[in-house]
Amino acid sequence: MANEESKNMLKKMFQSRIHELSHTQETIETKTLRQQGKIITQTTIQTQPKTEKPDMSQSMLQNAVSKHLYIKPLNDLINRCPGATGAIIASTDGHIVSSYWKKQLPETKLSAMTSSLIALGETISLEMQQNLCKNVIIENEKGRVVCLRVTQELIFSVVAASNCNLGMLLSYSRDCANTVADIVEKQKKIN
Numbered sequence: 001m002a003n004e005e006s007k008n009m010l011k012k013m014f015q016s017r018i019h020e021l022s023h024t025q026e027t028i029e030t031k032t033l034r035q036q037g038k039i040i041t042q043t044t045i046q047t048q049p050k051t052e053k054p055d056m057s058q059s060m061l062q063n064a065v066s067k068h069l070y071i072k073p074l075n076d077l078i079n080r081c082p083g084a085t086g087a088i089i090a091s092t093d094g095h096i097v098s099s100y101w102k103k104q105l106p107e108t109k110l111s112a113m114t115s116s117l118i119a120l121g122e123t124i125s126l127e128m129q130q131n132l133c134k135n136v137i138i139e140n141e142k143g144r145v146v147c148l149r150v151t152q153e154l155i156f157s158v159v160a161a162s163n164c165n166l167g168m169l170l171s172y173s174r175d176c177a178n179t180v181a182d183i184v185e186k187q188k189k190i191n
Contacts, residue, residue: 069187070098073179078102081172083164085143089180090115090155097154105159114147114157122149135170146170148177151184 074087078100086101090111099107114136121133138145140162146169147157156177160169 069183070180071100073176074098074100077158077172077176081164081168083161084169085159085161087158089150092153092155110157115155118147118149118155144169146173148173150177150180154180156180
């Protein structure tokens with residue numbers, strides 16, 4: 001019985017957290033299987049976009065204002081951090097809010113993938129009972145991508161070359177994310 005209560009509690013926690021992170025409706029199915037004498041719990045999460053649509057004129061106006069307000073912190077980060085080649089602020093549902101690039105990159109794909117990475121990192125952290133994920137770092141032979149959560153609604157990602165110092169990149173990225181979070185708070189007070 002305790003195992004069933006545990007599953008239900010975990011299920012409710014996942015439902016609540018996923019809803020907050022992705023603004024989607026979700027279906028969570030947990031199955032307990034027996035394989036070779038062992039009990040295996042398998043959780044399947046299915047998400048679907050909400051059918052509600054925001055007022056597009058208001059949304060477009062807010063997006064234009066936000067894009068303008070966030071350019072300076074992104075520009076400062078790219079110019080201060082040697083090796084940083086571009087940065088993007090995206091909504092948790094993967095839409096571009098603002099970006100600044102030294103070279104052209106597929107920012108639409110990047111915004112969608114990094115918002116998914118942060119959601120996945122947070123889900124893994126919760127599953128491992130380690131609180132929320134602070135950042136996700138991707139390292140490869142040509143560079144790095146650092147993803148951070150700015151607010152409940154915004155994700156920040158920065159792309160850097162392989163010669164960029166990871167400590168400096170994280171430090172500058174956190175500073176930029178904090179600056180953007182401050183701008184968001186000021187905008188909320190104005191509205």
